[in-house]
Amino acid sequence: MGKIAGRKIVLQVDTKxxxxxxxxxxxxxxxxxxxxxxESTNQWKEQEPMYKGMEFSVEGLYDPTSGDNLSLDxxxxxxxxxxxxxxxxxxxxxxxxxxxxxxxxxSISESAPHDDLAxxxxxxxxxxxxTTGTVGA
Numbered sequence: 001m002g003k004i005a006g007r008k009i010v011l012q013v014d015t016k017x018x019x020x021x022x023x024x025x026x027x028x029x030x031x032x033x034x035x036x037x038x039e040s041t042n043q044w045k046e047q048e049p050m051y052k053g054m055e056f057s058v059e060g061l062y063d064p065t066s067g068d069n070l071s072l073d074x075x076x077x078x079x080x081x082x083x084x085x086x087x088x089x090x091x092x093x094x095x096x097x098x099x100x101x102x103x104x105x106x107s108i109s110e111s112a113p114h115d116d117l118a119x120x121x122x123x124x125x126x127x128x129x130x131t132t133g134t135v136g137a
Contacts, residue, residue, distance in 0.1 A: 004091055006023065008091050008092050008093060009024055009089075009090065009091055009092075010024060010089075010090075010092055011024045011026075011056050011058050011087060011088070011089045011124075012087070012088040012089075013070055013075070013078075013085045013086070013087060013103075013124070014085050014086050015086075015088075016068065016069050016070045017069050017070065018058050018060060018069065018070045018071075018072070018075060018122060019060075019063045019065070019066045019067065019069040019070065019071055019072075020060040020061040020062060020063035020120075021058050021059070021060035022059055022060045022061060023058070023059045023060075024056070024057070024058050024059075024089065025056065025057045025058075026054065026055070026056050026089045026099065027054070027055045027056075027057075028052070028053070028054050029052065029053050029054075029055075030049045030050065030051070030052045030053075031049075031050040031051045031052075031053075032047040032048065032049060032050065033047065033048045033049075033050050034046075034047065034048075035047055035048040052129075053125070053126060054099070054101060054125075054126035054130055055106075055123065055124065055125050055126065056087055056089055056103065056123070056124045056125075056126075057121060057122070057123050057124075058121070058122050059119065059120070059121045059122075060119065060120055061117050061118065061119050061120075062110060062112070062117070062118035062119060062120055072108065072110065072120050072122075075105055075108060075122050076108055078105045079104075079105040079106075079107075079108060082104065083104075083105075084102050084103070084104060084127060085102070085103055085104070085105070085124070086100060086101075086102060086103070087100070087101055087102075087103035087124055087126065088100045090135070091135065092135065093135060094135050094136060095134060095135060096134070096135045097132055097133070097134060097135075098132065098133055098134075098135060099130045099131070099132055100130060100131050100132070100133060101126040101127070101128060101129070101130035101131070102126070102127045102128050103124040103125060103126050103127055104124060104125055104127060105122060105123070105124050106123045106124060106125050107121075107122070107123045108120065108121070108122050108123075109121040109122075
């Protein structure tokens with residue numbers, strides 16, 4: 001079985017990554033409707049898939065120097081303005097599959113404990129159906 005190092009998975013927002021990232025996640029869900037009737041076999045519940053959704057999360061260490069990447073301030077501006085972005089999630093190696101979808105920033109959380117490094121969490125929600133692609137060489 002092939003394995004992928006987590007550091008090779010990245011979430012890009014409009015072709016840029018959030019500076020200081022340490023982990024990313026993608027959650028895909030489908031709402032299920034109860035389709036159980038009196039005729040359901042042996043009283044087993046039946047389900048019917050309905051609406052689907054996709055959410056992303058990125059966690060990292062706060063770094064105010066973004067260079068060519070996104071800073072936490074940039075992401076705040078996207079949230080405050082309600083700006084739709086393009087989210088791209090997947091492996092960065094050539095030939096790997098990725099998911100791309102329009103999305104909105106839904107939350108930003110920053111933590112600055114007295115005895116540790118400042119960190120953040122940013123969440124995005126997909127707006128519509130994602131497409132897939134393959135990372136070029």
